[in-house]
Amino acid sequence: MLFHVRMDVAIPRDLDPDVRAETVAKEKARALEIQRSGRWPHIWRVVGQYSNISIFDVESADDLHELLWSLPLFPFMTITIAPLTTHPSDLAVQ
């Protein structure tokens, strides 16, 4: 099941620099781990923003919640979600 997710990141300026660096590194490691599992097939950077637009392919909405909640930067993100379905004009389904 596909979900469209936009994450806007705002790390507080007063976060300890070491904690910050560590959190960002952990975020990347976790993101790669989820991608390797096949459940995060697309991630793009939005130009000029500390944001990404992603597609998740999960078993359920619960599954999506767990994945997002597990992201180390989750507490500093504003997340917007839209469930997706196949488009009738998608070339792949003709």
Add this chain to the structure above:
Amino acid sequence: MLFHVRMDVAIPRDLDPDVRAETVAKEKARALEIQRSGRWPHIWRVVGQYSNISIFDVESADDLHELLWSLPLFPFMTITIAPLTTHPSDLAVQ
């Protein structure tokens, strides 16, 4: 070059039913044609909306404009665009 595009469609209720059917059919044909050219790699339906979220892969912003402007339903669409770039946590670029 990648662009994230959301199209919200609102066909006027008083459009002649034949014109409507013909326009929707032409839209689908044009969408498939662009997809076949490789410039519209993803199109998804947003659940519960007469809307799609798409990824375009074009030569330039001008190219994107021409494609969108050529869509038969263009006059009835609200279009939102965000340029995309590679995300540093994308598994494909590690």
Add this chain to the structure above:
Amino acid sequence: MLFHVRMDVAIPRDLDPDVRAETVAKEKARALEIQRSGRWPHIWRVVGQYSNISIFDVESADDLHELLWSLPLFPFMTITIAPLTTHPSDLAVQ
């Protein structure tokens, strides 16, 4: 899988009264049919609005899309969707 759905209805004033009555009747019949199938466990009227707030329990996001798209009043609705998951403070999961 649970989804929170709000539907705001705006039937155009110039819809033929017979068509209107028929569409509203069909909407009710379809709503009852989906409820009987167990996939629409809650529907409430929002006080003072021609709107409902509903909970859907479906197999997938695709399933939800098909249900909503099948509603006779769909063309006259603004629909807002939020995927839900179990709350850790829900008495039922203690």
Add this chain to the structure above:
Amino acid sequence: MLFHVRMDVAIPRDLDPDVRAETVAKEKARALEIQRSGRWPHIWRVVGQYSNISIFDVESADDLHELLWSLPLFPFMTITIAPLTTHPSDLAVQ
């Protein structure tokens, strides 16, 4: 009498960790207590958000105010309320 309530939680980052843990624990205890009283029949987590969507079943608006005001996390919540009534297409009232 039914009310639809959405609570978006934003605990300040500089809250003392012990106070935070204690407040969250008290919140859960209080939420369970109210649920046991039958006045909070539904609580769901919104996917990807530190938020819940709830249904309250109370004697009056005053009653609802007292319940919400008594929540330990109340000072850190943005609360949105809509009064509900029976929907004429609800299967239960046919």
Add this chain to the structure above:
Amino acid sequence: MLFHVRMDVAIPRDLDPDVRAETVAKEKARALEIQRSGRWPHIWRVVGQYSNISIFDVESADDLHELLWSLPLFPFMTITIAPLTTHPSDLAVQ
């Protein structure tokens, strides 16, 4: 139980003038009837707007819904509702 209600009225310009006059007259009659019943203790015109701000005193949210839904101008109104409760600084409760 008190509810704060704002009604913004927008009667369509193409409504038949006789129907319009009749509807406005019926609205006034109904508004007076509800006021006489004690359930609509305050109604004010918002300066420079075709709008009113009102206080309703009803048995329940269902009761409020029925009253609002019964207004002849209901189909042409945008309605905003906030439940009220006693304020601790209200002189009347000292």
Add this chain to the structure above:
Amino acid sequence: MLFHVRMDVAIPRDLDPDVRAETVAKEKARALEIQRSGRWPHIWRVVGQYSNISIFDVESADDLHELLWSLPLFPFMTITIAPLTTHPSDLAVQ
């Protein structure tokens, strides 16, 4: 002359607890004083919010400004104002 006023209160979390308690107490005293003068005939708590909706009955807009500016919590309030006038459907003016 009547004005509809909504006050949303947000006392900063880091305000000294004693200052806070004292300011809240002074606010209540001042609110009662104005009510006793007849210039603040209605004050209600909005359910689930640290907010009030009030009706002021003052000599002039200047008068209203002075009253609001004199409130001890004024620096922590977001205030929304709408001038009111008699509604032609008000039972009292028939």
Add this chain to the structure above:
Amino acid sequence: MLFHVRMDVAIPRDLDPDVRAETVAKEKARALEIQRSGRWPHIWRVVGQYSNISIFDVESADDLHELLWSLPLFPFMTITIAPLTTHPSDLAVQ
């Protein structure tokens, strides 16, 4: 008593051209009449908009309501009002 008023005008395109011309002419006549009475001391056109920003100097909010309601273009206006008072840094009050 001073009020700041913004009027955004949107005359429906399908208004009969003669009615339109007549209404616009009446609006101008009425605006001049009110200005001559001293109650509408300032009116400016907002650049690039079919809008004006005005200052009214009236006896009361009721007075302002009557003036605005009497404008022939009132049904086609969106009106925004803010009560004004003397500014402590106004040169005239030093």
Add this chain to the structure above:
Amino acid sequence: MLFHVRMDVAIPRDLDPDVRAETVAKEKARALEIQRSGRWPHIWRVVGQYSNISIFDVESADDLHELLWSLPLFPFMTITIAPLTTHPSDLAVQ
């Protein structure tokens, strides 16, 4: 050339009280100075807000920018600007 300017002031609570008092005093002195030069013909306090609505009469947009930028409270202001022109219904131009 006339510009309509609204300034909403939000002085940070943690600004040193002496700095605050000094800045507010300097702001007033500067405001009076500009008014004396004839370039700030109107300034009003918005009732219930720490805001003013002003009319500036300047040589150019650059001139306006310099004036606003020179205000001691500029860093704590949200400023909204609309260029104005003569209104055809202004009594002064008949």
Add this chain to the structure above:
Amino acid sequence: MLFHVRMDVAIPRDLDPDVRAETVAKEKARALEIQRSGRWPHIWRVVGQYSNISIFDVESADDLHELLWSLPLFPFMTITIAPLTTHPSDLAVQ
């Protein structure tokens, strides 16, 4: 003096096709005429929108108003204006 202007065009669907074509042709002619006068140095199409972003270089705000008001498509445009001034980091002013 420079102004940043965005024009969003929405020609009503029921405009007579000949009138539409004629109005669009006149708009283009007028736009070219103003550009030739040097007062409209930049005009760009916003990708995917029936909109332009333009820079005007005019004598005064009045001048800008007259130019915009003279555009044949003016009645069908939503116009947003921001006055501009030289940026201190502009290479041209170093």
Add this chain to the structure above:
Amino acid sequence: MLFHVRMDVAIPRDLDPDVRAETVAKEKARALEIQRSGRWPHIWRVVGQYSNISIFDVESADDLHELLWSLPLFPFMTITIAPLTTHPSDLAVQ
């Protein structure tokens, strides 16, 4: 390829004054460097705002992202981007 970019700057008040001065100086140097490369052909100050409106002329969206991300004030900016294309009424393309 042209992009319209608006940057709204909000430097935190508690930034060390030396760091602030240094960052602003570096920002200016970087802005001039990019302008010299021909990729930032226009930059204007928005009157009354700590903001600029700019036109970038870049090879690709990726290129734009790198430029913006390299700005020393980037962490303190809100950035809005719109891709541009040639306007059919541009005098230069007749």
